[in-house]
Amino acid sequence: MCRWAAYIGAPIFLEDIISRPAHSLIVQARDASECKTAINADGFGVAWYAHRPEPGLYRDVLPAWSDHNLRALAEQVKSSLFLAHVRASTGTATSRNNCHPFTHGRWSFMHNGQIGGFERFRKRADMLIPDALYDQRRGATDSEALFLLAVAEGLEDDPKGALERAAGQLHDLSVGYGTTPHLRLTCALSDGDRLYALRYASDDFAPSLYHRWSASRNGRAVVSEPLETGEADWVPVAPGTFMTFEEDQARSEPFVPVTSSAGMDCTGTAPLKVMVR
Amino acid sequence: MCRWAAYIGAPIFLEDIISRPAHSLIVQARDASECKTAINADGFGVAWYAHRPEPGLYRDVLPAWSDHNLRALAEQVKSSLFLAHVRASTGTATSRNNCHPFTHGRWSFMHNGQIGGFERFRKRADMLIPDALYDQRRGATDSEALFLLAVAEGLEDDPKGALERAAGQLHDLSVGYGTTPHLRLTCALSDGDRLYALRYASDDFAPSLYHRWSASRNGRAVVSEPLETGEADWVPVAPGTFMTFEEDQARSEPFVPVTSSAGMDCTGTAPLKVMVR
Amino acid sequence: MCRWAAYIGAPIFLEDIISRPAHSLIVQARDASECKTAINADGFGVAWYAHRPEPGLYRDVLPAWSDHNLRALAEQVKSSLFLAHVRASTGTATSRNNCHPFTHGRWSFMHNGQIGGFERFRKRADMLIPDALYDQRRGATDSEALFLLAVAEGLEDDPKGALERAAGQLHDLSVGYGTTPHLRLTCALSDGDRLYALRYASDDFAPSLYHRWSASRNGRAVVSEPLETGEADWVPVAPGTFMTFEEDQARSEPFVPVTSSAGMDCTGTAPLKVMVR
């Protein structure tokens, strides 16, 4: 499990999300509240949009709280759209290539959750990544695989559909070769214009996801956990939801991974319930 | 605050202290029990004696739990005397030079505790380090300063006295220029033949210190926290004590920092009580 | 291109190969002589056999010359069989997972060379790695792929044959999807008992490989470049050779990658010449 926070709106310093709030992402690296692992110290990363269509990317393997470079970057870089992540490894090595966010062209992506038994079927997941994208498979995480599968499934034109298909593929592999829980996901992603987020689980325990519009700041934070404890207006996102954030708008749609019926036969009714939601 | 563990006895793999016990040092890096900071993830280090009079030294800035090199070293290296440490920075940067243990010739040293207000009088502490030793002042921690001052005060011939004088110098600086609590120390040190440890505080809150002889292993662990929860025979060390461990023997002496009377005037009776113990 | 050095014989300190000789491996990291890239500063690693059947493994991303941990390890660790490597990346990221040696059970492996156009067919190479071994595919290098393919091809029982088959598979992929030169290899590998090395190229430019028995030391060094300039008795290994070193013996056999005839059709006579050697 990990923690993440994203932002879209009028340009702010990264530190306004990453380090200044009372329950900032860096605080969550030490002391997450709504997470199985309170410590998220196996690296961190931030992708930000500024002067180019492609995002900048800064990732390192230290705990986020002790990296002076991150502090300086957060103080200096202004952005109207960025994604930031602190990692708690579920087994894969602590290396920059395994840190989120991941990027591809204009897209950035980060993830918190698990794909049950991924280590048992990682090769099969890798095989699903098209040849043309395979040079971008740099690490070994389930998250990077999910992202590249979504790119292959048409992320550019249909982010929700692409992720439903990609998540479905991994769900099916987990049903066929892995373990329960098959899928627990919260993701944030962006093409530099819109910010997308989704929350889903094949069981009843989807990782937490909130967002909040700040009129004073003229922007929206989308987060694993609220950044301040006193603020009442953090909106929880329901499981099985795909969110699109653009300017001050937040649009909600159902998120239903496209799983094979063979997969459904194996898993019985639990994921099926989610699918007909 | 930090956590540490040391060993003297028949040769064992480092992992028998560092990673295999139920409450091993690596577990304590994530989840220390008797410590203000449960997380000790700002680097780690190990000094071990094997084929040479001088110890080997491996230190890095990652959390101890995620370093594959440490795991391999702990599995492969056998030693009859070693010191291992996981760090929680109280402000100084996470860098290898600030990680414990520190070494000088045949000596190794590690520390858990605080010297009140050290950042205010670091220059004065540095100035007490003799010219001839100053090239070994590589980082900025109070712990490295304490060690080098002890070397200067005759660690080679009189470890207890040298540390009483060095700790007294820093105590006086804390009284003159720093804050309370002036001194809280647990240290372990070795010349490759004996293992020494001390516990002291200028107030009532000395960091914890235990040791335990294992007849089956024919060796002794000296630790911040017991390495197993079910073992009844961990011996707590009383505050104000300097321990000398050699072969299967454990010898206890009072540890009384040599402070100046000027220092005592400033602080009143609290440290004085300790001194006349 | 990279540089490496290995040793088998009476136990010596790692430093006797890594850092003490006039043209030691660390010197070669800065200033290699027989190599296209004089600088080999994209990480390093050492695998050594000591108290267990499995080797220890220490790898990091700094230049070898500036890593104090490596220096301490080299001074302290004694071994009768070890492999050491300094890396010059040909494109893949500088990360610990991409540093040599690689290990699997009792085996260790390191490589210097190139597999032409590997980045174009990395997915196909990965797909050849059996499911059961795929969890050990941690990085993205051609070298790790070659090693895991050799493990799959029966390294345990037939090191030469396994490497001939594995190298042949990659040669065929390079012929089908990559570029010339298809294969240039020098590898060292060990199971903890014997040290093996091979030199091969599908063209006329096999990377250099030497070995030398030291009677005074009672051991043998096997290296990319001689460790001293004044020593006349470094034995160059001919291209297309597989060496087995055991105790003071050195045995030489032809090394001929098992390529498919389709592969040979594509490449014409150049690799064929090597094969019938």
Next chain:
Amino acid sequence: MCRWAAYIGAPIFLEDIISRPAHSLIVQARDASECKTAINADGFGVAWYAHRPEPGLYRDVLPAWSDHNLRALAEQVKSSLFLAHVRASTGTATSRNNCHPFTHGRWSFMHNGQIGGFERFRKRADMLIPDALYDQRRGATDSEALFLLAVAEGLEDDPKGALERAAGQLHDLSVGYGTTPHLRLTCALSDGDRLYALRYASDDFAPSLYHRWSASRNGRAVVSEPLETGEADWVPVAPGTFMTFEEDQARSEPFVPVTSSAGMDCTGTAPLKVMVR
């Protein structure tokens, strides 16, 4: 010895200096031309001015050419004033705290050169740093000491004078306790408004320094080595010169370290010649 490059003018991406030119700073990290050490791989750093009076600071210990974070930063960050540095250690550890630039409030500073025998009188240099600045003495380099001494000597109001006094202090220490050559300096520094640079040596071998105004870019590069080989209009700076760059203006003044006559007595006439220049 190290290499550095700085820029003042219309905002450009950092990469326009750091990585895109044919003889960019990253190329110089591997293959410097006018430098005793062609390899400058012991860390790097960049300080840039953007949205705040204080500079951002990114430093790391990898060779500059292999750091993906630096590449991303260089592609994304625009600045009208920045300093960038690649380091070749002359002995001090490779650590972030020893990497240039150094910063203090609005000021940033970087250096290439040597202060003869510094390791012998580092303590005396540290003692000259005022108490109030000592908490910013984080590493052990001569360069950081020079910078903090200049801050103490009034860098804010009189950059040239402050550096003449600070360099003079270190010169005197080198004369009294160190070795020849006593001082060889090229420095760049900035308060966010102006860019300053200086070139000086107490012997005939001052490190190289050039600058060049680009009309098309509307900005000026100030560098250890020209960034392109074909450009004729790189202006070499004479030894003993302090340059002030503001907007498109370049102003030149003599730079004469303020040394004590005692110092001059010891060294004889060589530094004196420089002083009356």
